[in-house]
Amino acid sequence: MSDISMPFSDADKLVKARVPRSEIQMLVKYVEGLGHLGVVTTTNKIEGEVLFQATKYTWPDLRRAVEAMGLGVEFLEE
Numbered sequence: 001m002s003d004i005s006m007p008f009s010d011a012d013k014l015v016k017a018r019v020p021r022s023e024i025q026m027l028v029k030y031v032e033g034l035g036h037l038g039v040v041t042t043t044n045k046i047e048g049e050v051l052f053q054a055t056k057y058t059w060p061d062l063r064r065a066v067e068a069m070g071l072g073v074e075f076l077e078e
Contacts, residue, residue: 015052016075017073018048019074021048024045037065
């Protein structure tokens with residue numbers, strides 16, 4: 001498809017991360033409160049693995065907000 005029909009087709013950003021199991025619920029609620037920046041999904045509750053879904057435009061702000069929360073989130077890839 002051309003850029004004209006899908007102007008934001010290259011904007012998706014998916015980032016895997018690990019967080020202590022005890023902090024998953026708090027992280028999910030916090031990111032829900034920042035819903036305009038992206039969402040977080042638990043991919044493996046036992047291992048504490050989550051997936052952040054944002055755009056390449058909102059990801060820097062979401063990452064800074066999550067880091068400032070101090071939950072021990074370890075970003076695995078970007």
